[in-house]
Amino acid sequence: MSQNFRIENVGLINKDKKLCFKFNGKKYFGYEGDTLASALLANGVHLVGRSFKYHRPRGFFGAGVDEPYAIVQLYRNNETEPNIKATEQELFEGLEAKSVNCWPSVNFDIGAINNFLKIFLPAGFYYKTFMWPKSFWYRIYEPFIRKAAGLGVASIKHDKERYEHKYEHCDLLIAGSGPSGLSSAYAAAKNGAKVILAEDKPRFGGSLLTSDVNIGNQSGKEWAEGIIAELKTMPNVVVKNRSQIFGYYDHNMLVMSEKVSDHLPATKKYHPNKRLWYIRAKEVLISSGSIERPIVFGNNDTPGVMLSSAAKEYLKVYGVLVGRNPLIFTNNDSGYETAIEFKKHGVDPIVLDSRKNPESEIINEAKNIGINIKNSYVVVAAQGYKKVKSADIASISDDKKQLGKIENIQCDCICVSGFWTPTIHLASQSGNKTKFKEEIDAFIPGQSKQNERTLGAANGVFSLEETLKTSFAAGSELSKKITENDNEVLIPNVVEKKSSKHDKFWCVPLPEGKNYKRFLDFQNDVSVSDVEIALKEGYRSIEHVKRYTTLGMATDQGKTSNLNGLQLVSEIENKVVPAVGHTTFRPPYTPVSIGAIVGREIGKHSKPTRKSPMHAWHEKNNAVFVDAGVWLRPRYYKRGNENLFEGSKREAKNVRTNVGVCDVTTLGKIDIKGPDAAELLNRVYTNAWLKLPVGKARYGVMLREDGIVMDDGTTTRISENHYHMTTTTAQAANVLSHLEYYLQLVWPELNANVVSTTEQWAGAAIAGPKSRDLLQKLFPNSNVSNEGLPFMGYMEDDLYGVKARIFRISFSGELAYEINVESDNGNFMWEKIMEVGEEFKIQPYGTEALSTLRIEMGHVAGSELDGRTIPYDNALESLVSKKKDFIGKRSLQRTAFIADDRQRIVGVVPLDKKTSIPEGSHLVKDANAPLPNPKLGHISASCWSVEYDNPFSLAILKDGKNMIGEKLFVMSPLKNKVIPVEIVSSHYVDPKGERVRS
């Protein structure tokens, strides 16, 4: 198809580079520098979608971020992305896009029946209709709403694109590269300030690209190009296009989304698709400009009705005529600028001005070149379904209440200008309390809350001369404060046409006997009558009206609808607009890809992966790994076709009969030094620590102040004032913070220091009846007999030239030792243990076997110390000192904690000695009791006992102390299991603890 609406020699696009693209399956051509919108319009395509609620035909309304409707589904490089504004998407070779919210096609959309049923879809329709009967919700209403909701479809494929995050600091961050952004950036840069200038469009210059002004004897556009070129050469300036500052957060942190690759057919290798910048700025200058407001009239959503500024932009930037027979409807001078541009390119527009007798330089120019102007005239309604075909127009009385005789005139587009709305989103997000400016009928930023200042049109200043003056001044002043330089910058002369006052008129009354839909919010299909209904039904707060009608919601965030909505509410309520107030502007200003927000932190980068120094050995020996916090630990070492159950059973059995070795590097380790180290331990742990001799280890339990067990582990006295604490893998970081808290804030008088040494030591536990023989072979010069190195003893020795610490401690309940060497020697130690251990039939064992061993022994771990249990619950009350005070002791006197039937750890064995018990199952008295069946306790950990060859579990059970021997039921509705069980002691194997002392 040919580009019938493109005009020669106009625009900033590259006509030497023709691009082919597809829309709704049909092939078109455009040029490099086009947006999807401008290229479609050049081809005469106005119908792009269907509206959200009524499925009315939708065209283009704006030319950029202001666009409420032209939202398409984009296909690029075998990926699809919803929610793309056709007015922002740059054209590339091979682009494909489709309309959303229509079925089977945008031309014939079955949902459009809603348009004829609109009487049934008023404000609050969903709230009113889908409330009853309740049983309809899941079967009928929810599927219906799900089908109707949203615009476009998210891809369900893994996103192959790469997104990056960047952190940056600067002196001045400037949002928007229009006249005020360029001036302030230039002045600040000249003072040596570190400046970041962000422009969301591909081209810099903002309104200067389309306005007919002169700055310093050049056109506005040339001046902008000169400034940008100079800024780009300055080392203290970063200039970014396609970069939208979408959020203003606390303490002057702003977030910017840079579209790196969206304008290309495919992302280049090693390039991200988008880059998210977190910018901490000393000062922020908001020069985000303004958005033209619509005037509300009948059928004002018909394709072909668009903002007058958009029509001008399509013409001046893209060389595209949005129509050949345009009607311009304005209440201010801006409409005339568009009219003049049309006329210059051989198109005769008609201007309807709601004002009676406006006079200004620009109006005179329009008159002089012969433009047909009708004063005190308005558009009553657009006519045409999929495209404007004509307009009903009428004169209007001075009080704007009475329409004259209605005439119908032919036109193919209606360009509307209802004056300008400053873009105050960023200022408002910063916490700035905005204020209403009567002269422009709009809100502007008020008192700054953070270090932010708003300039130019965003601040309600529409004179270019004043904008340049204030912006140069702001740039100089703020940068001077930071750099202390004061380089004078000359403010160039400005030639611009003076405007006359706009008309405070925003909504055309309905003619008698007509009930046209007059839309306020084009994206969410909210019309004047919807807001009227909401108010009639008693909604008063603007925030409530918003939610009830959906006015100003979704991705549009009321960019074009906000003020007209407020005007309507203020009129009906007979309040002034500032008394109505506006709804909160929330980030993001425009939609941001979830991928960009997530950045690189996906997949294996979503958290760090910690590996022990022996990791490579485990890998080589068929370890199957499991996540343990951020650590990767061997779960079991697979032999042949073994599964987890078989492998872990073999490993556990080998520990009980021979000797096994387990990588315990992941245990948290904290070095404690200082004369008061013992006193610190004495206050942190529940048991007594002051008399622990050098060379001895002790098991300890620490509580939180609320009496709940925080962690457990052993601590060894290495020398007089030096202790080595171990924590569980999961709690290592928390315990360190906990100790630091008490040392720094609560008991600063204690002379002790703590530091994490988890990374510094590699650990191997050797466990089993033959572990002593193995140890003796590893350390032939030491006396490792039961007397030489008794249970809970500690010694240091040399392992083939490597310094080693040897602890006689046991988690498996077997005779066991733990050897620590410096991390670099970890693998050496491991290989030596395996080599020397061969004659004792050593096997490595993973976390699954480790669990089995500790469960059988009734040793508690994370699944029992789950943040809900006290020492008694874990049968650890013998470790709670009655004499001394410690963290959390007072809480143990709480009524619930001393109740007679307090929960307590027990063992659980299935009566059939066969059925495995799922972890997390509940224990109940009667399996057939009516629901909710009272829960007596829960299964905390399960294993297959290698000692007795039957399933065994630990449980935390109400009145556990008196339940031994009872028969209960384990219920797991998730696994659909009911298992009769017997309650036994939690110390299932070696209840007297003889093996560890043997």
Add this chain to the structure above:
Amino acid sequence: MLYIKCPHCGMRPQIEFSYGGDASVKRPELNKDVSDQDWDDFVYNRKSLRGKHLELWQHISGCRQWIKVERDTSTHEISRTFKADEEVA
């Protein structure tokens, strides 16, 4: 994201810190009788203030020092920060 002045390291982003609650809470002394009410107040009961609030933060990914931060809970404005042992006037 807040920008917190660590009294030891200078201005640092919030992600380097972890929050530690009300800094005005005093732990009852060890080995002293504490009433149920006083202990309850220490362990559980906190005011939810609107306005200036003195709170604890730990510079967990920095110097690991616990610091006191005076922050306005309604505006997030941080007026002052203190070292752990500094008296707050």
